[in-house]
Amino acid sequence: MKEFELIKYLTNENSQNCDLLRMGIGDDCAVIKNKVDDWLVTTDALFEGVHFDLSYTPFYLLGRKSLSVNLSDIAAMGGEPLFYTIALGIPNGVNPENLKKMYDGMNDVASLYNVAMIGGDTCNSQSGLALSITLIGKVPAKKAILRKGALSGDAIYITGTAGEAALGFNCFQKKRTGSDVERFLKRFNDPEPRIKAGKWLMSQNIVTSMIDISDGLSQDLSHIAEDSKVGFKIYADNLPLSQNFCSVARELDIDPLKLVLTGGEDYELLFTVRKNDADRFEALFKKNKDDIGCLITKIGEITSDKDERLIVDKKGNLITFDKTGFEHNI
Structure with a gap:
């Protein structure tokens, strides 16, 4: 099971x-x-x-x-x-x-x-x-941000960059070392919890749902979708990647996009903001980004079809994987 x-x-x-x-x-x-x-x-x-x-x-x-x-x-x-x-x-x-x-x-x-x-x-x-x-x-009191609360049209955001912990794990597995992969090894062994960002997001009274990425971006976003009874569309080309992420992944014969979407253990925050509030939210972030301590990137939108889980490239082509993230078999 x-x-x-x-x-x-x-x-x-x-x-x-x-x-x-x-x-x-x-x-x-x-x-x-x-x-x-x-x-x-x-x-x-x-x-x-x-x-x-x-x-x-x-x-x-x-x-x-x-x-x-x-x-x-x-x-x-x-x-x-x-x-x-x-x-x-x-x-x-x-x-x-x-x-x-x-x-x-x-x-x-x-x-x-x-x-x-x-x-x-x-x-x-x-x-x-x-x-x-x-x-x-x-x-x-009453300010905790839950997984449920996302509505159709909400913008989807992520803190930091995704996929790096999974790449670090693969570097360990394949004994890939060197200064160019130290960042990925550290992200796997020593993740940084986004306490400061989470508190700031809560204080703005603008975030409609939130989860941390432990099992994989796609799977954890699916938890928001399931609890909120909505779907989602992720724009693959909007996903934030570190400078040499793709080159190292390909060197290890791994699809970089698959790592980003299904790898897990990033412990970044994945959250939604009402469509009408998105511009104001992004302006607030720009004013406070030094205090927040991490990048925030819009990567997609919430859709009305609760069974919809879409990942598309810049041409609108659908991208699919055989799994959405990590899940224990028990």
Whole structure:
């Protein structure tokens, strides 16, 4: 069974009827009502052999990444991170010094975003190292940006550049090194959560839906489309790419566009803005881009047909792939 099918199957009968719950299962974070600031709660797990390989992800960077991917969920709601807990499954024979390096990585990221560790759990693992982090944040009451909310005609935007983490992963797999690929290797091992951009987008009261890119641009945009009951059209030639992205991908015999659309683990923000607000939004971004800290690019539009998932080139020709992104088989 596919990952998202299993989630629906397991949670279909779970009660969401709680007066304190503003948003439960089905978004980047749960949203819990409060008077001034709503609470945000998210959990992400990383398993050795599934999410990371210690042969090319050292313990220090594993610590950084494990917290950063959770921070990205908070960013996707427009929130501010506050506290986290960590549960560890530790296999026999792991050097405590390596675990300390992992915690050093987490601590360094936590200090960047003023996040405090407040507890956790440890136990033995019979099948590799496992980490699960639960992160708690806040957002002004009723201001969390959800996946649902996009309407036909909305403009689709992305922060930063896409596909680089997937290219970095392929560089590790194919032992491609060198100064020209360091950016891609770093994007895979040490992603930057867009906390600053997410908070700014929330504060403008102009974004209609948002998600972070963890499983692939096309697949994560499909989550917005499904929850909002709309379709989308992506203009492939508008996708923001770094300077040598295409040349390195082709050197590795990989389709650059496929990496951008289906690769995953970019942890950029993907969001929508009303068509009538798009010009004003872009003007606001130009005035504040130094504070936001990343590029923002319009890449497509929301359509009315809820079954429509279109990717087109500059001539209007349809582009198709055999998959839309990463999904666990369970």
